[in-house]
Amino acid sequence: MNNADNDGVGQDLPPWMELGRSELLLRSEVAFWRGLVASCSETVAPESFERMQQALALAESRLLQLYTANGDGLRSSSGPARASEADSASIN
Numbered sequence: 001m002n003n004a005d006n007d008g009v010g011q012d013l014p015p016w017m018e019l020g021r022s023e024l025l026l027r028s029e030v031a032f033w034r035g036l037v038a039s040c041s042e043t044v045a046p047e048s049f050e051r052m053q054q055a056l057a058l059a060e061s062r063l064l065q066l067y068t069a070n071g072d073g074l075r076s077s078s079g080p081a082r083a084s085e086a087d088s089a090s091i092n
Contacts, residue, residue: 019070026063033059 012018033056041049 020068022066023063026059026066028061030063032057 033052035050037052037056040052044052
């Protein structure tokens with residue numbers, strides 16, 4: 001069904017916009033896992049908590065890889081867009 005309101009949906013984004021969207025999604029994923037790990041540390045089974053920590057580490061790693069692959073070119077004027085040293089330390 002063609003709908004004039006949906007024109008453009010599904011079209012490819014310019015590379016710079018796709019990169020920003022990827023960064024936003026990964027930063028949201030990191031924030032989600034950090035919040036979950038912080039709020040559930042004493043209320044879940046140790047195996048589940050370990051899996052949450054692994055998921056957080058994976059999300060942080062993917063975010064750092066995005067920054068590395070793009071030469072840290074995602075830094076914005078509205079605030080730091082790159083992973084902090086604390087992010088790097090939590091991965092190792």
